[in-house]
Every structure is written in structure tokens, then in C-alpha cells.
Amino acid sequence: MEISDGETLAFDYLVVATGATPRLPGVPGQDLEGIFCLRNVTDAIRIRKFIDEKRVKRAVVVGAGLISLEMCEAFRRLGLETTVVYRKDLPLRRLGEDFAEQILTELETNGVAFMGETSLEGFEPTDTGGIIVHSSGGTFETDLVLLGLGVVPQVSLASEAGLGIGSTGAISVNKFLQTNIPYIYAAGDCCECFHRISQRPVYAPLGDIANKQGRIAGANIGGQNLSFPGIVGSTCFKVFNLEVASTGLTAEEAREVGLKAEAVTIQGVSKAHSYPGSRELHIRLVADTENGRLLGAQAVGGDGVVSRINGLAVALTGGLSLDELAYLDLAYAPPFSGAWDPIHIAAQKLLK
Template sequence: MNQVKKLVIIGGVAGGASAAARARRLNDHADIVVFERGPYVSFANCGLPYHLGGEIAERESLLLHTPESLTARFGLDVRVNSEVLSINRAAKTVRVHNRQTAETYEESYDALILAPGAAPIRPPLPGLDNPRVFTLRTVPDLDRLMQAMTSEVKHVTVVGAGFIGLETVEALRHRGLAVSLIERAPQVLTPLDAEMAAPLAQTLTQHGVELLLGESLAAVHAGEQLSLQLASGRSLQTDLVVLAIGVKPETGLAQAAGLTIGRSGGIVVNTQQQTSDPAIYAVGDAVEVQHTIHQQAVLLPLAGPANRQGRIAADAIFGHGKAYRGSQGTAICKVFNQTAASTGLNERSLAAAGIAYRKLYLHGNDHASYYPGASMISLKVLFEPATGRLLGAQAVGEKGVDKRIDVLAVALQAGLTVDDLAEMELSYAPPYGAAKDPVNLLGMAAQNLQHGLLQLIEPEALAAQLASGTAPQLIDVREPEEIATGQIAGARNLPLSQLRELSRTLDRQRPVVVYCMVGLRGYIAQRHLQQQGFQVQSLNGGYKTWQALQLSQQYQSQS
């Protein structure tokens, strides 16, 4: 494809705009035409909720490039408000409709890149065509929603507790509005496992959000206020509705042109983003990608992968062939004072793919505890039992979550193991970390687990034993003053500082489970008792993970 003289790109934003810029840097002589059906060719759609909430004060800050700036910098022919209606693969032309002039014309190409993105899902429910029901995907979407935020609006309902839904909820609360959040799943933010997401649900309720988990919207009825009918039979009165229930790939052009569409619903591409037509490439939210863990085709509508795919497509077209490595779904979300992030697969996905795994929780400070302002990060790592290779990781906390999940994302992409986490040399100074970073501690604890030094019982397994009446001797090794924060029912308090003396009161014929707040003292107690001949396990993640599990079950029972 290095003889390409004319490149046509359908769609801008992340994938299309990055492909156009890369193509120009590689070839200063080719004609590069970018069609965008909307009025904005390059904007920060991930920033839309933050302008809604006021954190990004100026709307223009969201407009990364204009047609004029792209023309001036890169010599691109950018045509906004221009919708491509069809592709003629045999003639290598596209049919274009200019939405402003109503003109329709043909444009030729040597190579074509599809970057149509994805559209918000609007299920076929009664009343969703009401003008007070919105989505938040584009700048015009944002403008319409902002215009509707009159002084009469007091309550808004958001449907969907994914990334956009949660960010929109926070933005609306920043504006002082009452907010209800409807989510069909029994938890928020489903890329996380339920016990990791439970603190986020708690944060939402603490910030005044009415959280309706296990609920789904059935119909919208017009009136002075909108009346929302829920699948449970409950009704809810609201002024506006924002749909954030996900997106679906825009594949209409590709399907009509006869390009191969995968089982996931996305356009099938090879590792150079080439479709089933050698002259046509596709990038961004409209394509399916290979997940780096289970190697299955999935849809992962994320800006980072879209940018990389655009670059790779341009490289392939102009003779600098590289291969896309696949996607692992690394993502992060701010929920008021909390941050949640994940990479790789969660437990549900691993189980569905039939992949064996081990899991480990760790709760550590974002920086040295003796330096002021330290706060806790909860981490969860999933890895192969035989090799220790990383399969997924999740993190929730107030600070430092982004740093840890990025380290774990790099480790996962590189195929590293928990042993490698233990040996990582990470930056340390008291304001930023600790001599043993939480990532190092994860690796060290996982090494102990792999080598049989750490014997764990999962919170779910302990809960089942307690419910069945087959509970082991349950020992809380925290100090007495710590018990005021809560304790597992039936536990005895044998503080670690006195355990060597008090262990003689334990029944050597019965199994023992020990726990502390986050797991470290529980491990020390387990090692001591194990070497004294006891059959003993430590509670994975300690009392903090137990609390998160109980909280998640509480939300599920309410749904």
C-alpha cells in the first residue's frame, strides 16, 4: 500500500484524527481527506461530563482541533457535516452527502480508513423519543443537555452505572441536582468484581445519589414531570433522563459494503487494522479486538486503543507495517472522592472463559504512612496458578490508584508474573510511595501463596462455613481497641502481640482461621500457628475485604 496517493478517512475524534495526523507525518504528498458527519472533527468526548459538572469551565477546551487547525498544521482536507452514505469497493469511491448544502457527490480513494465510532444504545422502549431523554456522546449531545438544564430542573435520572453514567451522576450532583441512578446489574461499574465495586456504591449513596441496582427502565411517560416505569413495577418521577447504558459499534457502512462483521458485532480486522477488503482499514469503537488474556474477539470502546489503532492503520498503508497487540481493557473512573480502575479480566470473565486463576487482595497506603495525608488503596490481582502470570487487576482508593493500575497494566501486557511484581524497582520517597510499594507487596504476598507459605481462605468460603454451622476457630488478631470498628460474628480476639502465649487456649484438633484488618498480621499469625502444628488459614484481604463482600451482598439483596 506504499503507492497510496489518496487516503480517505471516514470519522474523526480519536481513531480517525490520529490516523490522519500519522498518515501526514509519514507522507507529505498524499491527498488526505477526512469526512465527519457532525460539526466537530476532533473533540474530547471523555471530557464531556466534566464540562457538564463545571470542572472544565470552557466548552472550547473540549475542541482539540478544528478543520482549520488540521488544515494549517497537517495540510488535511477536512470536511465536517459530511456524511458518507455508501462505499463502492469495486470503483474505490464513497458517496458523500453534504448536510449543509444538501449536495451529494462521489469521492475516490486508493485506501480507506473507517473510524465511524459507536452510538449510544437506545433500547426500543416506549417514550425514549421524548425530548427530555438525552445521551452524552458528542458535543451536540452536551449542548442539548446543557440547554435543558433550566432553573426548573431539580431532579435527573441516569440510566446505566458504567464509566459515563458514574461520571455524569457526579457532574449532576456538582450542579446541585437530585440524582437517581438506575442500573440493571446488582453492582456499579461491572469491569470490577462486586466486592471491589461495593465501596463505590457506598460513596454514591453518601453523596446523596439514589441508587437503584438490579432495576431496569421499562417505559417513559410524559407529563409535567417524566414518569419512569421500572421493570420491578416501581415508578419514579424525574425532570430529565440521561441514557448511559452502553454503546454499539457503527457498522452500517461496513455491512452495506459487504465487509466481514464478527460475532461481537464489530468490524473484523487483522493485526494491521485491515478489513476483509485489502484497501479498507477500520479503527476505533467500531472494530472488534482480540483480548490479550483469553484471545477472544471483544468490543472495548476506549480512546487509548482507538488512537493506537489509527496510528497502526496509517503505518500499514504507507509501508511502515506494525502489528496491533490486542487490548486488555485498562480503564479508570473518578467517583467523587474515590478512583476505581482495572486492567485485564475480572473473576466473572475468567470463569466464563474457563481460565483457572488465583486471587489475592492487598490494602496498602498510597505513600509512606508516617508522611501526612496517606490514604488506603485496595488492590486485587488475579493470576495463573501454575505460572503466576498476571490475568487481571483492580484498584479502588482516593489517591495513587492510577499509578498502581498503570504499573500492573504494563506488567500484564508484558506477560510478567507475580514474582516480577515483587522484584519491580519503583520510585520511592515518603510523599509518593513506600520502600515496599503496594505493587511489590502484592507480588511478595502472591509469592508466599504460590510457595505454600501463605494459606488463604476466601471471604465467600468463610461466609459459607459460618452459614452452614461448620465454622472453624475464628481468631481476630487485632488489638482490643480496634474491635470497636466491627468484628466477624463468632470470632475470638487473640491479639497478635499476645498470640504466642494465648495460642495454647486453641483446640489443636479443629481448623483455625485468623484475620486482622488488611491481612499482614493475619499472615504473621498464620505462619506462627502453622509452625506450631495447627491447621490454619488466613482470611484473604482481612476484615476490610470481608466488609466489602458483606456490603456487596447487602446491595445485591436490596436489588
Template sequence: MDNNILVIIGGDAAGMSAASKVRRVQPDKQIIVFEKSGYTSYSACGIPYFISGLIATSDELIARSPEEFRTKYNIDVRTQHLVLQVDTENKRIRVLDKIKDTEFWQPYGQLLITTGGKPYCPKDIAGYNAQNVFGVSTLKSGINIENFIRNNNPKNAVIIGGGYIGLEMAEALLIRNIGVTIINRSAQLMNTLDPDMGQIVTEAVRNLGAKVYLNETLKAFEIQENAVTHVITDKQSLPADMVIFGMGSSPNTAFLAGSGIALGVRNAIKVNAQMQTNVPDVWAAGDCTETLNLVSKKHFYIAMGTVANKTGVVAGSSIAGEAATFPGAVGTAVCKVCSYEVARSGLQEKELSKLGIEYVATIIDSTTRAGYYPDSKKIVVKLLAEKNSGRLLGGQIIGEEGAAKRIDVLATAVTHNLTLQHLIDMDLSYAPPFSPVWDPVQTCARKLVKLI
């Protein structure tokens, strides 16, 4: 087998970051990328803003086209190719050419799996694939949603799920003057927040004009002419011109059955710090892999563009023979819903309780600017710290303009095991247009440190 052949499955963030890294280090290496869609290296995170009209065209979400990778970087990108099977014993993969509808075996010397995540879809419910039902994960899915809205002028949409994608799509549709109803099976929106903070998000979304139904479960669809007309829950029937699945995602790893590649949390691929799998000459990166949580020291599944890009670079470095490691993550995330910003990092109360970690927590209300400065907005900060040491374990922020990016201060503190006192002592910037003299995250830390 020619070890000079690197085959990559998946042509988005992690895969193309790795391919580009390998090309820089090894200019003569043969690199083949199989991508099931027609696009490479695009921002899936930008899809809601394309739907809202803030981003004019889908082309603006594409960092580099397949043609650019081929001509400028000498990376053999083959779009519309779906990998069906990985045979690690014989170092080959089975590929479907979707255009020609033919299959073939492709040998590899080194293999990188970057197949990402796939949106959760309740396939046991008839109508999940109706013409007005959409997941949101690929650029193609975003284009399909935009085309449907433009051609059908829907008046109301039902979003199933209240996580990041669900809320960002709610914003996009509200901006398009489409009525939004959110169904969520748990008692709050944003389950990555503690209940007290999640309740704030729920009320904020309702204040924007969306209908929110909690503790409700999707049961069925009413369908006419291959289109959903009503969404049936365990409590009611809701009219729908279109349906969006915002129920989270799972690792796209089902095709690895029988490959011998070990899977872990939620069937994500197990990797070490160099992004190597348990099989020689096979790496994995991005949303199809599990990640070490730097706070709990346990592996978890997180589908974030930041992690995908970082792990892709590390995988590329490792493949090319360079020393590189990915230490893990703390689960930092931000979300915007119209005028509201939501952010979190570290662990939640329920996670700390499950781990048996004694902690203290507090919440404060403050403002994003000096209170007397025009257009100062409300911000709510919650911090969690270890009871005896004062080590910061997590933080959550909800507010309006200027609120969310403060989470980066907390992410830095959580990542490096800093205490509340360290946070209080930080020399954070101050001027009335940007912050009160005590930044809200420090004000919250000052209140919480009294409980240590």
C-alpha cells in the same frame, strides 16, 4: 479509480489521527473526511468535566477544528455529512449532505472507516428521544446537556446504567447540585470489576449522596409535552427532570449492511494487525472495530480513546505504505467519581472461569502514602494470577487521591506476561508523600504469591 484518493468516514480520534499520519507521509495525497457532526478531533472523554464546570467551554475539548485541518494540513474535512452506504464493489460511498439535504456518491481509491461507537438507546421504549433525555457520546450531545441544565435548572436526574459514563456523569451532576438516581439492571455498578470490588464502588457512590437501585430494569417513561416526568422500572416510578443513558456503547456499523465488510464481536468490524478489513483497500480503526485481548488471545469490543488513537495511527501508517501493527489491548481503564478513583486492567474472575484458566485471587487494604504522612488515603487492590505459573492476569484498584494511576504498573505487567514475582521485584519509586515503602500493588502481590 484514482488510488490517490483516501476517503475517511468519521472525523474524531481514530479518523483524524490516521489522516494526519497519511498527510505526513504522503503530502500530495488527496484526503477527504466525512463527519456527521460539526466537530472534529475532540475529547469525548472530557464531556463530563465540561458538564461539571471544571472545563469552562466546549471549545477546550477540541484539539483541532475542521478549518485547521483544511487550511494547515490540506485535509478536506466535510462536516455535517452522514455516510449512508458503502459500495465496495464499485469503490464508492453514498453520502447525505445534512445542510443541503441532498445525497451523492463519492468514489474512493482507499477507504478508512472510523465511525466510532454509539450509546446504547432503548428505542423500543416510547420517549427515548424526548427533549430531556440524553446520550453521552459526541461533543454535540455534551453541549445539548449543558444547554438543558442552564436553561431548565433541573433538580433531579435519573441515570440509566452504572458503567464509566454513568458514574462520570453522576459526578458531574452532583457537582452541579442536581440530585442523582442511578438505575442499574445488574447487581453492582461497574460490571468491568469483580463483584467484591464492584460492591465497594456501589457503596462509595451512595456515600456521595446518589441513590443507587440495583437489579432494576427500565420499563417505560411517563411523558408530558415531549418531556419525561417519571422513569418507570420493573420495581418503582422515579421522578426525573432529566434522563441520562449510561448503558454502554456499541459499534456504529449498521450502515455497512451489504458492503461485504466482515463484522465480528458485537458487530464490530473485523481487522488484522494492520487495521485492514477483509475487503481490499478498506481499513477500519477506533471504536467501530474489534480488538485482540492480549490475555485471553480472543477478540473483544472496547471503546477507549487510547485504543482509538493508537489504531488510527496504525491504520494511517498502513494506508501510507509503512510497516505498522497494533498488537491488541488488555482492557485498562480508569474512572473518577468525586473523591473516588476506580481502575482495572486484564481479565475478571468470570472471564477466567469461562476460559477455563485456573487462577488465584486476593484483596488487600492499604494507603496511598506512608500511613503516618498527612492526608494518606485508603486504597484497595485486587490481583488475579495464574495458579501454577504466577503470571499476572488482571488487577483492580479502588481508592482516593493517588490510587488509580497505579493501574499502569499492573497494565505493564499484564501486557508483557510478567509474574507476581516480577511485580514484587520491580524497583518502584518510594517516598512517604507518594507511597508506603512497599507499594500497595506489591503488597498485594506478596500476599497472592503465597497461594501459587
């Protein structure tokens, strides 16, 4: 292997862990001062320093993914006037229109302006150090822009080395994290994952997955024989007072991979009805109509959302059916749930 200064390094095994880079919009002015992406702590420090030094009052967030929405909360807590520019009509529409509308309501309730169905067209500087944003929804001025358009896997080196690139655009690996060249491994945001429910490779650039893959690749190079079990696609985030989480497939995603899926949504509460502080939550379960197997779940609510989705992720991994889920022995106490948890209620409703 040749590195940048011309030095050549010999190796027995190689791990490609080149990660991912932020996706850029490809519009004029995207490199102006005051326009940021957020990938790591260093980026966060740079953004905060800019806000403090420039006395930023206004921020625009381009995109409405998990990090973008979390940053909306961070900006509002700093007192910044915050606007989201997004090409679709609702944030996280993948979760369903009803859940997406709850997320939008939470944003707007907390002072975030949402410009949906709006395309970004470019940026230009002002004479006073601000940024003019050009969009299909109009032209306006801001002090700071955060580009939250997702990431793309860094695979140029891998491609040049002859490593297989999968259908997702990331490096293809087997269950041992080996590429098509057995002594070269790949791990983290540069490679694909096997989705246990769809039975297909997916691109899931998440920190917890990268950590697990890195450990397994290193262990195998060290002589162990570990396999990465794949993922069920669990994610969560918090925006202001709303928890949002999902695992597995949505009904639409399940149908796209040829599964016969049915979904049901229930409204429940996070604790026992009589317990102080109980908050409303909504859970949607997705199941295979042919065999009753759980395929996925999505949830939004004031609290108790993530713990329930984590439980459902375990159920997905174990291949539990709705019959098993409907009477699953979950821990019960009034501060945490009713005697019938929303998971039980949703499973029983889907069985009817």
C-alpha cells in the same frame, strides 16, 4: 463508493471509522424532550444548556457504567437530586462484589439514590414539562434523564460492503487494521481489538484505543508497516472521592477463557503510613496458577489507584510473573508509597 447525493468517489484505500452509537432501551417515550445520551462534547453542551434553561432540579441516570457514574457526580455538583436506575444489584459488579459495594457507598454518601435490580419500562411527559419514569421499582417524576446503556458499533455500511463482522458485532481486522478486503481498513469504535491476555477479539470502544488505531491505519496506508499490538483492557474513572481502575482480566473472566486463575486482595495505603494525607486503597491481583503469570488487576481507593494500575498494565504487556512483580524496582518516596508498595505486597501474598 457512492455517497448520499449520488456522487461516486474512486479510491485506492478506504478507512471505515464510523464509530458507535448509544444503545437505547427500546421503551416507550425514549425520544421525549429532556432524555439524553452522552457521546461527545456537543451532547454535553446540550445537556448543560437544558439544565440551565429549564432550571432542572432532578436527574435520573439509567445505567451504571463509567460515564453514568461520572455523570452522577457532575449532576450532584450542580445541585441536582440524582437517581440511578440499574438492572443489576450493584454498579460495576465485574470488579467484584467488594469493590462494587465501595462504589455504591461512595455514591450514596454523596447523595445519589441507587435503584438496583430495577428494569426501565418507559417514559411519558407531564403537563408541566417533566418526565414520568416507569420502572419495575415504581413510577416517579424527574426533569432530565440520561441514558447510559453503553454503545453499539456502527457496522451497517461495513456489512453491506461485505466486510467481515466479528463475534463481538464489530468489524473484524488484522494487526495492520485491514479488514477481509485488504485495501479497506477499519479503526476506532466500529472495530474489534485483540486482547493480549485472553487471546481473543474484544469490543473496547475507548478514545485512547481509537486514536492509536487511527494513527496506525493512516500510517500503513501511507506506506509504513505498523501493527496494532492489541490491548490489555485498561480502564479508569473517578467518582466523587474514589478512584477506580482495572487492567487485564478478572479471575472470573480468566476462568471463562480456560485459564486457571487465582486472585488475592489486599488493603494498603496510597503513601507511606507516616505521611500526611495517606489514604486507603484496595488492590486485587489475578494470576495463572500454572505458571505464575500476571493476568489482571483491579483497584479502588482514595488516590494512587490509577498510577498503580498503569504500572500493572505495563507488567501485563511485558508478561511479568508474580516472582518478578514481588520485588520489582518501583520508584519510592514517602509522598507516593511505602517502601513496600501495595503492588509488592499483593504479589507476595499471592505467591504464598
